[in-house]
Amino acid sequence: MDIHYQIASSYKPDAHLIGSKTIKTGIEQYGSAPQEESKDFIKPERDSNLPYWIIIDTKGTLKGLLHEVRRFEFCKDVVIFISQDTPKDYINYLEKRNYDFHIVGKKNIDLDTSFKILSDKYNVKKILTDTGKILGNLLINNGFVKEISLLVHPVIVGKKSYNIFESINKNIGLKLFRYDIIDKDFIWLTYKVDNTKN
Template sequence: MDPEVIIHNSVSLDHAVTGFEVDLGLHYGALLAFEPGAVLAGSATAKTGIEMFMDIGEPEAEADRHRPGVRPDDPRPVCVIVDSRGVLKNLLHFYRNMEHTKDVVVLVSETTPEDYLDYLREREYPFIRRGGSRVDLKGAIRELGERFGISRVVSDTGPDLNDVLIREGIADTISLIVHPVIVGEGEKKLFGRAGGRTALELRKAVPMEQGTVHLVYSVKR
């Protein structure tokens, strides 16, 4: 059985994911409440996170070149990054060192540069290679479940990956922390090219702090 996939994001009232201040405590509190086995992000989102919150000039240490031991009873999720173009070459150690994740797995494709694959092998990053010119996300997530025993994946990413999760019928649930603000034009929206109409069923609507609301929808097949 394929892992359950949840799209999680913080949005404005007009569905923007940028252009306003996200309450990170609420965002990650709601995400971790799903008890995910893996947190999924695209390479662009992952790189932006490094640039915004970390010292990108911090060099890789010798310990960063080796996969840490993973205890079977460690409740922390695995960080899973879709990176078929090798965007995060020489940057993955930032995610390896994050205290709230226990491992880093990279999803790549047949066209991923060989030097990036060598980088992953040399540093003992597990990777899943599925798809031709881009990652076969449905197949990669299925293999993620089979190889790592993961039953629930929560995405924490931008519109490009959100679009794929909806367009290819991968997402089962959409979880939104809605902030009481309208940001207007010029900002990235939750979905950009998600395809045709997708019907949803509201599962819960919970008022939270500072006027935010947590909405959870099931994706109707």
């Protein structure tokens, strides 16, 4: 995982876009989140060069867990995108804790509107997404991904493999523009994507 995070930080993004399921899974892997404290209800004051963490959470999956994300020292703060169908108790939870949140879409998130808000309000120009297949495939299918970075590990996974691109609805051309060998056994491949929006 160290190599993964080294690569991610090398992009110097304005924001990290992460799905709620990815965050919940990550928190659960390390046990349960600690109890909230009074400081968790206040926006952190951190270096303005740090990236925002942008989270799509229409179902309120992260209720009771967001303070764990906000505490992460390399995150400027958390911005949540929800829909009109998001449970009201989750909206109250966000308001009481002074999270920036935006309602964009009836049931699902309107990505075009979300990215416009990020650009206009938060001056976000470069977004790094490090997420699972649901959000990742949605972004690729809708032409929002300009670059794909893959880290090839020297392991044959077999039957337990995780097909991260299984919901891509058409063949998408890629153009290799960078490759590096890291620590002798890992290969970092970076591709430009052909189907991006202008």
